Amino acid sequence: MELPSLLGPGRPAQAGIARSELTRVLRDSAASHGAVLRTALTVAQTVENGTSVTAVLSDGTTRDVDLVVVADGAGSKTRELLGIDVTPAYTGQMVWRAVVPRPAWADRLFTFFGPGDNAGLIPISAAYAYCFLTENLPTPDVLPDDELADRMRERLGPFGGRVAEVRESIRKPEDVVRRAVNTVLAELPWNAGRVVLVGDAAHTPSPQLVSGAALAVEDAVVLAEELARTPDVLEALDAFGRRRHDRAALVVEASRRVARLEQAGQQTEVPGLLGRTHGALAAAI
Known part of the structure; x- marks a missing residue:
């Protein structure tokens, strides 16, 4: 697939990065701008004060602030505190990921359709890539950690070629999620x-769109723009949501559609859907 590059002709359309490295870049950048970073804390309660909000933290301390930004993931506990009623929806798939040495041919994201599962490889540094496997499973389950490497190699068994080459390097259970x-x-x-x-x-x-982190970074950019545009925080938050909802919905709904196509064995329709979605994401935010 040829995806649109926002950097111009001949430049990459996507970049893979290890989650730990992305976290380091973001933390270092925040600290360089004067942010004070405190970890191992959660928000236990928020109290609106008209022109500010008090955040009660899990260690009992409080902070009176202009704004609380909730970025605690799909299983957000803070979302529940706010009374925003949404339950994570299982797509009928499990995803396997294993860090492996990066093969010389892995210069972009590769996806391989199999007879049941689908697999792929994403380079994340000069030395490493991660191999992924999407397993169709009606009800999620949990496997023993010490069996993960052997089980992943077994599930990759039907694949030949490049996948078979990568498969044999998956040996350490601690490298598999x-x-x-x-x-x-x-x-x-x-x-x-x-x-x-x-x-x-x-x-x-779902991870098939490889856009979760990109959407989160876009959120940060748009939120900053709207807060800079107006001194009214509530007005800025309303504008932020209106700018972001439809674009985020496009990606989430497309990812759900990909999962349904894969489960139905209609993988040949997936590239077109991915291409249309990434084409739409090339539009300005």
Whole structure:
């Protein structure tokens, strides 16, 4: 597939990065701009004060702030505190991921359709890539951690060629992660007063669109723009939600459609759907 490049002709349309490395980049950038980072805390309660909001933290301390941005993922506990009623929806698939040495041919995202499962490879650094496998499973389950590497190689057994080459490098159980694929799409408003959802807490696509982190970064950009545009925080949050909802919904719904096509054995329709969705995402935010 030829995806549109926002950087211009001859430049990559996508970039793979390890989650730990992305976290480091974001943390270092935030700290360089003067942010104070505190970890191992959650928000236990928020109290609106008219022109501010008080956040009660899990260690008992409080913070009086202009705005609380909720970015605690698809299973957001803070979302429940706000009374925003949305339950993560299981897509009928489990996703396996394993970090492997990067083969010389892995210069982009590769997807391989199999007789049941689908597999692929995404380079995340000069030395490493991650191999993924999408398993169709009506009800999610949990496997023993020490069996994950052997089980993943077994599920990749029907694949030949490049997948077979990568398969044999999956040996350490600690390098393999297997999770249920859930999606989330909260309806507007994404805020309750001065507390607003962003990222996976508001919209979680399945991984086939490889756009979850990109949507979260877009949220940050748009939220900053709307807060800079008006001194009225509530007005800015309303504008933020209206700008973001339909674009996020496009990705979440497309990802759900991909899952249904894969489960129905209609993988040949997937590239066209992915191409149309990524084409739409090339439009300005």
